[in-house]
Every structure is written in structure tokens, then in C-alpha cells.
Amino acid sequence: KAGVTQTPRYLIKTRGQQVTLSCSPISGHRSVSWYQQTPGQGLQFLFEYFSETQRNKGNFPGRFSGRQFSNSRSEMNVSTLELGDSALYLCASSPEGASSGNTIYFGEGSWLTVV
């Protein structure tokens, strides 16, 4: 069974640009969540999508957004990039999401560098 797949793995963007990251969950998983990992703040929850609806949201500004498609694949978008957005962005999937106590499986992440 294929794991969580994230693309691209590495990317470099310039301040002010926007970026879109993609995530394909494990087959059969309907919940997709996104996390940001930085050396200073650690792992922080961005948002969770379930059946194409945002179910939970962390404390991030509106520049961070996401969506989920009918096949459960998800994208997250960051607009007007700032240097502080440089981070590892991790996507995770589970059958029903954290609200059900499911195990959450992570992808390898997308390393974003903003210059």
C-alpha cells in the first residue's frame, strides 16, 4: 500500500511569491492534515480536511489556505511568502482524522526555502 506522497520535495521561492504544495493520502484515507515544522517553533498544526471540508484549523494567518478534492488529494497554498515561511511542510493522512483517535501517517514533506 503506497504511503502519503507529497510533491514537490524541495523548492525555492522568492519573498512575495505564492506556492502550492500537493499531497496524495494513503488510499482509503479521507482525512488529510498539514503541519509546518521549523527549528524555532517545532511541529505546528495548520489545518485538517475531511471529505473536502476544512474541519480544523490552527493558528496561522489567512495567507495559508488549503483544499481537498473528491479523491481526497489535498493542496495547500501560501500566498505572499515571507522569509519566516521557510520550513518543512508535512502532510498526513488517516481514515477519519485525529478526532477519531486514528493513527496519522505522514509523508516525507516538502522543504520550502523562501529567499
Place this chain on the structure above:
Amino acid sequence: AQKVTQAQTEISVVEKEDVTLDCVYETRDTTYYLFWYKQPPSGELVFLIRRNSFDEQNEISGRYSWNFQKSTSSFNFTITASQVVDSAVYFCALSAMDTGRRALTFGSGTRLQVQP
């Protein structure tokens, strides 16, 4: 608010030594779940174990073992006879209700270095 504390920032051991990674959690929720993940340099968080709040039975899986104690709000992880391949950052995480929503909260991680 829920919180996970991993007080050990970095641990260095020599191969074949046993090592215990500490995790202390805080939550007001009565039904919660605890996890351990391993993060190698590649970045992927690898799931190791999941425990629910009703199951305090300790678990052993090969060289890995976990000690869950609700009385002290701890969920410690022990690697027996450590190997170089165990070198990674280990995260403890808690899934519990927080301000009306269930979220997964991570500790700050413990970097384990196993020297040959």
C-alpha cells in the same frame, strides 16, 4: 490547553546502550491518544506506536518498549541495545480535545545520536 513536554533535547549514547526518551503530557480530556514518531534526516515522520488513555498496558516491540503511566502523565520510550540506525529525532504527540476540537500536539522532540 494541552501540552507535551520532552525535556531531553539531545541524547548521545554508544551503540548497544539502552536509552529512555521521556514524555510528559497535559490534557483535561478523559479520552486521549498518545503517539511516538521517529524522524530521520529525510524528514518523514515514521509512526512507531499509538496508545489510548484507557489502555495502560506497557508494550514491547522488538528492541522498543513503551511505559504509559496515567498517574504521572508520562509515556516514556525505551530503546534496548541501541544501534546507529536508531539515530533520529523522536517526537511524542498527544491527540486530545482542546478548546472544542481534537488536535494532534507534538512535543519539541529529542534528538538521539547513537555512536558506533
